[in-house]
Amino acid sequence: MDQPNPVDTGPLSGFSPERRASVLIETLPYIQRFAGSVIVVKFGGSAMGDELLATQFAEDIVLMHSVGIRPVVVHGGGPQIGALMDRLGIVSEFRDGLRVTDAETLEVARMVLVGKVNREIVSSINRHGSMAVGLSGEDAGLIRATARNVELGFVGDVESVNPAIIERLLVEDLIPVVSTIGSDLDGQAYNINADTVAAALAGALGAERILYLTDVEGLMADVDDSSSRISRVNLSDLSALLADGTISGGMIPKVQACMDALAAGVGSAHMVDGRIPHVLLLELFTDIGIGTMVLPDGHEMVVL
Numbered sequence: 192m193d194q195p196n197p198v199d200t201g202p203l204s205g206f207s208p209e210r211r212a213s214v215l216i217e218t219l220p221y222i223q224r225f226a227g228s229v230i231v232v233k234f235g236g237s238a239m240g241d242e243l244l245a246t247q248f249a250e251d252i253v254l255m256h257s258v259g260i261r262p263v264v265v266h267g268g269g270p271q272i273g274a275l276m277d278r279l280g281i282v283s284e285f286r287d288g289l290r291v292t293d294a295e296t297l298e299v300a301r302m303v304l305v306g307k308v309n310r311e312i313v314s315s316i317n318r319h320g321s322m323a324v325g326l327s328g329e330d331a332g333l334i335r336a337t338a339r340n341v342e343l344g345f346v347g348d349v350e351s352v353n354p355a356i357i358e359r360l361l362v363e364d365l366i367p368v369v370s371t372i373g374s375d376l377d378g379q380a381y382n383i384n385a386d387t388v389a390a391a392l393a394g395a396l397g398a399e400r401i402l403y404l405t406d407v408e409g410l411m412a413d414v415d416d417s418s419s420r421i422s423r424v425n426l427s428d429l430s431a432l433l434a435d436g437t438i439s440g441g442m443i444p445k446v447q448a449c450m451d452a453l454a455a456g457v458g459s460a461h462m463v464d465g466r467i468p469h470v471l472l473l474e475l476f477t478d479i480g481i482g483t484m485v486l487p488d489g490h491e492m493v494v495l
Contacts, residue, residue, distance in 0.1 A: 218476040225475065226259035228399035229361065231457075233389035233448075234266040234312065236406040238465035248404075249315035251471035252366060256322060260475075261361045264316075264323075264368045265392060267385030268308040272300050292344040292382050300382045301327075304370040312368050323366040328373040329380060331356035334388060336373030336381040347373055347381025349388060352395040386448035394455020401452045402474060403445055404465030409483035410438065410446070412494050423484045423493040426453055449485040460485040 232252065238244040255262045269290070276283055276299055284291040292300065309325040316323035328334030333356055336347035360367045371388040374380050386403065393401040410432070412419040424432070429450060432438045438446050449460035463470045463482035474481045 218472075221476045222258045225399060227261070229261045229263060229393075229396045230255065230475070231263045231265060231389055231393040231396065231398045231401045232471065233385055233401070233403045234264055234465075235385060236404050236465045238404050239266070239268070239308070240270065241466075244465065244468065245311075245315060247468050248465075248471070249312070249318070251469055252316055253319040253322070254472065255475070256364075256366055262366055263357060263361075263392065263396065263398070264312060264366065265371065265385055265389040266304075266308055266312060266368070267371055268300075268304045271308055272296075272303045275299055275303055286343060289339075289343055289346055290382075291342070292346050294345070297345045297380060297382060301372055301380060304372055304382075309368055309370040316366060316368070322364070323368050324360055326356065326360075326367055326369050328369065328371055328383065328388065332374075333357065333369070334371070334373030334383065334391075336375055336383055338375075338381065345379070345381050347375075347383045349373065349383060349391040350375075352391050354392065354395040357392070357396060384444065386444050387451070390448040390452040390455065390457075390460075393452050393457045397456060398452075399458045400461060400475075401449070401457050401459075402461045402463055402471060403448070404470070405445060405462050405482075406464070406466060407442070407462075408464045409462055409481075410442065412437065414439075418495070420495050421483050421492060422495050423486060423490060425486050425488045425490045425492065426450060427488050428492045429485060446485075453485060453487055 234248060238248055252262050252264060273283060281295060281299065290296065305327045313323045313325040326333060332353045334349060335351040337350045339346045339348045357367050371383045371385045372380050373383050389401060408420055410421040412421055429446060433446060445462055452460045461474055461482055461484050463474050467481060470481055
């Protein structure tokens with residue numbers, strides 16, 4: 192007896208058979224190009240809080256893995272930390288946009304990042320097969336941290352990365368999922384910005400690309416004009432946009448992380464809108480491009 196067809200809810204649902212075939216053919220050179228490459232993906236923003244988008248993110252990571260790419264996922268969890276602190280009646284204090292992290296706040300951050308968010312991402316990926324492994328930056332000395340500022344408490348910066356545990360997992364054809372708690376030589380834990388960790392880890396792994404999921408369409412030449420998205424920019428032009436104030440607010444840390452990643456030898460950095468279904472596949476495997484690609488000098492800036 193014929194088995195019933197499953198409901199088609201994938202990224203090609205609604206396409207004609209001819210269009211589906213065309214899309215699959217379009218992906219082939221990209222799959223061939225990236226096969227065997229390490230691609231670091233920083234998971235964050237609205238996609239983490241939306242069940243459907245989070246499911247689609249896991250599907251994208253699994254597909255990347257299935258075609259020979261070696262994805263590494265890095266995640267934060269600021270909103271989730273804030274939500275649990277509110278439930279526990281712990282008042283958050285912020286200085287220059289950073290949460291002051293005392294011992295109690297650090298304990299909450301570790302509970303959320305390592306015990307909740309990380310496990311949820313691993314579980315979502317492993318619905319498609321036992322391939323994801325959750326890690327903290329404390330594991331096997333992965334992320335060595337130093338205190339950023341004594342007034343911020345246990346907020347850290349990346350001092351060094353020891354990628355040995357990640358490399359071992361990649362050799363075993365597994366998908367590392369990293370939460371961004373690091374530690375110093377004395378074992379003291381620190382909460383570190385996930386964008387910064389992703390850039391440092393991508394550099395240490397010699398990643399081909401790093402992708403940042405954000406809540407914006409990309410960098411804008413004019414912040415008041417949604418049609419002015421910069422699809423491609425080099426490091427020198429990006430530095431100029433920072434200097435003249437075109438880039439401001441919450442985009443500054445992400446832009447700096449992209450620049451740090453390229454300085455560490457990563458091939459390209461991408462800021463993409465995580466609110467778009469299957470945005471990773473669209474950015475990696477199609478000709479259209481979705482967000483903003485940051486490249487080494489020698490490439491011209493392109494504004495759509």
